[in-house]
Amino acid sequence: MINVTIDGIKTSVPEGSSILKAAETIGVKIPTLCNHPDQAVKGNCRVCVCEVEGNRLLAAACVSPVYEGMTVKTRTPKVVEARKTILELILSNHPQDCLNCIRNQNCELQTLAEEYFIRDNPFSMKTRGLAKDYSTPSLFRDPDKCILCRRCIEACSVIQSVNALGLQQRGHHAMVVPTMGWDLIDSPCVMCGQCIHACPVGAIGEVEEIDKLLAAIADPDTVVVTQIAPAVRVAIGEEVGLATGDMPMDVFVAGLRQIGIDFVLHTNFTADLTILEEGNELLKRLKEGGNLPMFTSCSPGWINLCETFYPDLLDNLSTCKSPQQMFGALVKTYWAEKSSIDPAKIYSVSIMPCTAKKYECSRPEMNDSGFRDVDLVITTREIGRLFRMSGIDFNKLAGSNFDSWMGAYTGAAVIFGASGGVMEAALRTVYEVVTGQTLENVNFEVTRGIQGIKEAEVDLNGTVVKVAIANGLANARQLMDEVRAGTSPYHFIEIMACPGGCIGGGGQPITKINAKRVERINQIYVEDEACQIRKSHENPEVKAIYEEFLHEPLGHQSHHLLHTHYTPKSKKAL
Numbered sequence: 224m225i226n227v228t229i230d231g232i233k234t235s236v237p238e239g240s241s242i243l244k245a246a247e248t249i250g251v252k253i254p255t256l257c258n259h260p261d262q263a264v265k266g267n268c269r270v271c272v273c274e275v276e277g278n279r280l281l282a283a284a285c286v287s288p289v290y291e292g293m294t295v296k297t298r299t300p301k302v303v304e305a306r307k308t309i310l311e312l313i314l315s316n317h318p319q320d321c322l323n324c325i326r327n328q329n330c331e332l333q334t335l336a337e338e339y340f341i342r343d344n345p346f347s348m349k350t351r352g353l354a355k356d357y358s359t360p361s362l363f364r365d366p367d368k369c370i371l372c373r374r375c376i377e378a379c380s381v382i383q384s385v386n387a388l389g390l391q392q393r394g395h396h397a398m399v400v401p402t403m404g405w406d407l408i409d410s411p412c413v414m415c416g417q418c419i420h421a422c423p424v425g426a427i428g429e430v431e432e433i434d435k436l437l438a439a440i441a442d443p444d445t446v447v448v449t450q451i452a453p454a455v456r457v458a459i460g461e462e463v464g465l466a467t468g469d470m471p472m473d474v475f476v477a478g479l480r481q482i483g484i485d486f487v488l489h490t491n492f493t494a495d496l497t498i499l500e501e502g503n504e505l506l507k508r509l510k511e512g513g514n515l516p517m518f519t520s521c522s523p524g525w526i527n528l529c530e531t532f533y534p535d536l537l538d539n540l541s542t543c544k545s546p547q548q549m550f551g552a553l554v555k556t557y558w559a560e561k562s563s564i565d566p567a568k569i570y571s572v573s574i575m576p577c578t579a580k581k582y583e584c585s586r587p588e589m590n591d592s593g594f595r596d597v598d599l600v601i602t603t604r605e606i607g608r609l610f611r612m613s614g615i616d617f618n619k620l621a622g623s624n625f626d627s628w629m630g631a632y633t634g635a636a637v638i639f640g641a642s643g644g645v646m647e648a649a650l651r652t653v654y655e656v657v658t659g660q661t662l663e664n665v666n667f668e669v670t671r672g673i674q675g676i677k678e679a680e681v682d683l684n685g686t687v688v689k690v691a692i693a694n695g696l697a698n699a700r701q702l703m704d705e706v707r708a709g710t711s712p713y714h715f716i717e718i719m720a721c722p723g724g725c726i727g728g729g730g731q732p733i734t735k736i737n738a739k740r741v742e743r744i745n746q747i748y749v750e751d752e753a754c755q756i757r758k759s760h761e762n763p764e765v766k767a768i769y770e771e772f773l774h775e776p777l778g779h780q781s782h783h784l785l786h787t788h789y790t791p792k793s794k795k796a797l
């Protein structure tokens with residue numbers, strides 16, 4: 224251990240620790256911008272400078288290792304003056320746009336400008352005049368606001384292995400750009416939105432579509448029907464001042480009714496339905512010799528990666544649409560008929576943790592209902608903004624139930640929100656279908672947790688099924704490369720594009736650290752435990768839809784409405 228003194232406080236930290244890490248152990252806060260707790264050290268913004276006794280030059284705390292007997296001062300007038308100057312320089316070419324910015328009140332640069340009371344900037348103010356990029360339906364880029372920290376580059380290359388972003392030119396002309404400086408849509412970007420979470424400022428964000436929702440609500444001839452994805456509830460409270468997981472589901476539903484939604488249904492219903500379709504698809508492939516391993520198909524960022532980088536393995540993907548798109552196809556057919564509502568009047572809105580879902584709903588094949596199946600995708604962050612605008616007090620709001628026929632769900636659907644959840648839900652059902660025995664303990668602990676790759680073996684009446692789970696696309700690639708090489712031992716692989724699964728999706732409340740993802744995962748399993756029914760095939764509304772409408776898993780109607788196909792993507796950048 225190394226002994227150091229920081230602002231007069233003595234501490235001992237492991238060898239190799241930075242000043243920043245050492246300061247954290249004693250609660251001394253040093254400002255940062257390029258530093259990200261879960262990423263490699265960058266050391267390019269210099270806002271973390273400190274005085275080290277015996278050194279003439281200030282040291283950047285995030286990159287400077289401690290040594291025995293080191294004495295550091297983090298708050299001297301010289302340090303404060305240097306940090307102010309660095310902030311003024313950054314702000315001298317930064318748009319003065321906080322009031323209109325997507326990160327207003329949630330921006331690391333804005334927070335530091337406030338904390339260091341930046342008022343009159345002595346440097347001349349001139350932005351770089353770079354064009355915004357609205358080429359994708361999921362994300363926008365505003366490069367004028369980029370502070371060149373490079374956290375997005377690491378998220379895209381190391382965590383997601385997509386390499387859609389890079390640094391172009393040097394010095395004053397340096398810019399973070401999509402591949403070759405093209406628009407994002409022409410790069411290999413899979414629209415996962417992980418760069419949004421990494422970005423400290425408003426240089427990357429989701430394409431906001433709240434106005435479309437408000438227009439639909441205001442139209443008396445439109446029936447607005449929402450679905451809520453499994454991962455949204457645990458995180459939506461964070462947007463309105465509650466703790467993670469603290470928004471009860473019935474209060475969330477009541478909040479949606481308050482803002483004028485006509486019918487509130489649940490993606491969890493089609494998550495349960497997915498298990499019936501996908502579970503039977505897996506059993507059919509195992510029995511009849513279809514392409515194995517079979518890959519799950521719920522995560523559109525993952526589908527984009529597969530279509531872009533592994534077009535030779537598209538036949539291994541389950542043909543099941545994602546729960547969002549199954550819901551869209553059913554709400555304008557089955558549900559419209561049962562509710563005696565003209566499907567042409569239904570405006571189908573998904574509340575999703577995901578930016579790639581905005582792209583998914585616009586795919587040309589997603590119109591099997593005879594209409595566009597999902598009209599609009601709103602992220603958790605956007606619905607949070609709408610809730611804040613509406614001024615609802617969620618501590619006082621009385622709860623409300625979901626509407627009928629596509630609102631019932633089980634614990635198996637709830638866990639779709641976490642990495643490993645689809646696999647666990649499938650195993651709960653497949654086990655009972657194959658063995659004919661009741662599964663007494665439904666908890667498959669081995670599938671749970673945030674670790675990048677998990678694997679398990681399940682004995683189904685003498686047939687051992689090997690499964691694997693990956694979250695984050697760099698982890699997915701490891702499994703995919705094995706499959707491509709013919710060395711994969713697995714029968715079934717769950718892949719979620721985002722770290723931790725949908726709870727860490729690109730549309731969730733800004734999530735800087737993995738510890739927050741773990742907190743949300745824990746809340747998912749608390750909700751699962753609290754459900755009276757925890758196996759998808761026991762969902763009464765799922766049973767009803769098979770009796771009345773679909774008739775059997777993988778049947779004719781299911782094939783038409785619930786299954787899809789995939790198309791190799793040819794990207795300019797590849």
Ligand code: SF4
Binds near residue numbers: 320322330425
């Ligand atoms: S990125 Fe931050 S500092 Fe810049 S305009 Fe947006 S809120 Fe303000």
Ligand code: SF4
Binds near residue numbers: 378
């Ligand atoms: S959305 Fe995902 S793939 Fe696209 S640039 Fe951001 S991190 Fe990379």
Ligand code: SF4
Binds near residue numbers: 369373374375376422
């Ligand atoms: S876009 Fe955001 S994360 Fe990427 S370099 Fe710029 S400021 Fe940093």
Ligand code: FES
Binds near residue numbers: 269
């Ligand atoms: S936070 Fe230390 S150099 Fe940027």
